[in-house]
Amino acid sequence: xxxxxxxxxxxxxxxxxxxxxxxxxxxxxxxxxxxxxxxxxxxxxxxxxxxxxxxxxxxxxxxxxxxxxxxxxxxxxxxxxxxxxxxxxxxxxxxxxxxxxxxxxxxxxxxxxxxxxxxxxxxxxxxxxxxxxxxxxxxxxxxxxxxxxxxxxxxxxxxxxxxxxxxxxxxxxxxxxxxxxxxxxxxxxxxxxxxxxxxxxxxxxxxxxxxxxxxxxxxxxxxxxxxxxxxxxxxxxxxxxxxxxxxxxxxxxxxxxxxxxxxxxxxxxxxxxxxxxxxxxxx
Amino acid sequence: xxxxxxxxxxxxxxxxxxxxxxxxxxxxxxxxxxxxxxxxxxxxxxxxxxxxxxxxxxxxxxxxxxxxxxxxxxxxxxxxxxxxxxxxxxxxxxxxxxxxxxxxxxxxxxxxxxxxxxxxxxxxxxxxxxxxxxxxxxxxxxxxxxxxxxxxxxxxxxxxxxxxxxxxxxxxxxxxxxxxxxxxxxxxxxxxxxxxxxxxxxxxxxxxxxxxxxxxxxxxxxxxxxxxxxxxxxxxxxxxxxxxxxxxxxxxxxxxxxxxxxxxxxxxxxxxxxxxxxxxxxxxxxxxxxxxxxxxxxxxxxxxxxxxxxxxxxxxxxxxxxxxxxxxxxxxx
Numbered sequence: 001x002x003x004x005x006x007x008x009x010x011x012x013x014x015x016x017x018x019x020x021x022x023x024x025x026x027x028x029x030x031x032x033x034x035x036x037x038x039x040x041x042x043x044x045x046x047x048x049x050x051x052x053x054x055x056x057x058x059x060x061x062x063x064x065x066x067x068x069x070x071x072x073x074x075x076x077x078x079x080x081x082x083x084x085x086x087x088x089x090x091x092x093x094x095x096x097x098x099x100x101x102x103x104x105x106x107x108x109x110x111x112x113x114x115x116x117x118x119x120x121x122x123x124x125x126x127x128x129x130x131x132x133x134x135x136x137x138x139x140x141x142x143x144x145x146x147x148x149x150x151x152x153x154x155x156x157x158x159x160x161x162x163x164x165x166x167x168x169x170x171x172x173x174x175x176x177x178x179x180x181x182x183x184x185x186x187x188x189x190x191x192x193x194x195x196x197x198x199x200x201x202x203x204x205x206x207x208x209x210x211x212x213x214x215x216x217x218x219x220x221x222x223x224x225x226x227x228x229x230x231x232x233x234x235x236x237x238x239x240x241x242x243x244x245x246x247x248x249x250x251x252x253x254x255x256x257x258x259x260x261x262x263x264x265x266x267x268x269x270x271x272x273x274x275x276x277x278x279x280x281x282x283x
Numbered sequence: 284x285x286x287x288x289x290x291x292x293x294x295x296x297x298x299x300x301x302x303x304x305x306x307x308x309x310x311x312x313x314x315x316x317x318x319x320x321x322x323x324x325x326x327x328x329x330x331x332x333x334x335x336x337x338x339x340x341x342x343x344x345x346x347x348x349x350x351x352x353x354x355x356x357x358x359x360x361x362x363x364x365x366x367x368x369x370x371x372x373x374x375x376x377x378x379x380x381x382x383x384x385x386x387x388x389x390x391x392x393x394x395x396x397x398x399x400x401x402x403x404x405x406x407x408x409x410x411x412x413x414x415x416x417x418x419x420x421x422x423x424x425x426x427x428x429x430x431x432x433x434x435x436x437x438x439x440x441x442x443x444x445x446x447x448x449x450x451x452x453x454x455x456x457x458x459x460x461x462x463x464x465x466x467x468x469x470x471x472x473x474x475x476x477x478x479x480x481x482x483x484x485x486x487x488x489x490x491x492x493x494x495x496x497x498x499x500x501x502x503x504x505x506x507x508x509x510x511x512x513x514x515x516x517x518x519x520x521x522x523x524x525x526x527x528x529x530x531x532x533x534x535x536x537x538x539x540x541x542x543x544x545x546x547x548x549x550x551x552x553x554x555x556x557x558x559x560x561x562x563x564x565x566x567x568x569x570x571x572x573x574x575x576x577x578x579x580x581x582x583x584x585x586x587x588x589x590x591x592x593x594x595x596x597x598x599x600x601x602x603x604x605x606x607x608x609x610x611x612x613x614x615x616x
Binding site (some may be wrong): 056096112146166167169170171173174175177181198201203206209211212214215217227228234244245246247252 | 312313314328329330335337339340341370377390393402403404458459460461464467468472474475476480579586587590591615
């Protein structure tokens, strides 16, 4: 055996050993600072391993009884350390927290906000990291299958030019925030069979002025409200707020849809459901 | 030159500038429109995109800009004279901080109190500004007859910090989307999308301007000191009260309409003084007209230079106003 081959063989053996080791000691005390990933953990069966969550976590209902350890901007390091985690799920931008956890020798799983494809990738990686690779693969596969089914259903159908709004002042056409051509909201709209009217703007969010909306003339206005939950009448009233823009085809043809519900803008395991709702709204 | 002639010349010149800007501004924007189509009544309203861009998107915006710019500049002039302090602005007395707190609460707690074509946020911010006016006035008039301008200033500055702390607290409690919206509100935004908010703010602003119209003589004398003014027959306490209430009410209405657009209330009065002297009978109308033109021009830049993206107008007013003011200051000295 040449030296090179021997080295490769040793390397291969070592990696098998380390894989086996990591599977044997998958983390048992996980803290998640990322609500979307908390949902993923529960989806893939790692829920019982979660010992604390962020202050913004609401789903699934089991998290309500768990301790809170701050969030993106204000992680409570003391509290995190006192809970003796063996894995902390953090945002990639939490550099101070990273330094502190590294000093304390606590392993981390870094989350980077990405597009729709990033969601299933994260799901799979999280599965491998927490010892639930099989369940994660199944969940990711299901999301992909559902998305593929929606794509197949909308293929060939006209793709309406859509304004996807995720923030607006109640009862007025002010402070309108819409999805630009980047990020998972845009990806969801495309997967649902729509064409984003701001696709060429390489940003996640665009403050859309009334002039811009009149000029771009969307055929559908899709409003997503995830933190501001509306009743049916309120949703109808909010849809009516668009009436002053009478020349916009979406307004003329009554194709202003307000989708409301918690989790609509969470890049978590429920994305396929949200894409399905969007696809229905676009039809 | 007699006052009458000077007034006519200055108001004529600034009026012409304001008129020019007001007529020109709605014709330009991030999209090009056909003015012929805009005024073509044979095209049904629902089909006429050009007319809608002109009348729904741009005209309310230009009108709001003119109203807010005029109001903040005039209120700046009045308050600088009242306080005998060149650094006083419409935001010094805590009115805008009160308005901001009202707006923050409406955004963070998703208040639903919209009425008569005006949404919750402007209403809440106007109520906030009224609360701030009441508190500052209560403090400044509790000590003696009339208003103590020193207490007024100190109470205003303290209230500003106190409200700012409350604003930060509300922001901290709200979630990310709300938090961003509150920050954006503080940068000023004139895209109001309808005439309702303008109609609602106008009566308060008109009432304030009616008071401004009779104030200049008293302001001229007040800047020389309360004793001098009293000696020349000015009812000091009354003049101060009127000046304070009118300027504060106008500021509250302007801020609730477009957010606390910074810098206009301090830069425009000083710019105008550098150009026309310090007689308030000339400064006040000139600053009003120049303030209107200045904010509409700044907003024109805000909505076009990075189109289709928009720059918050408060950033433009400070970016242009600051260096321009410094340049004029250096040149004059």
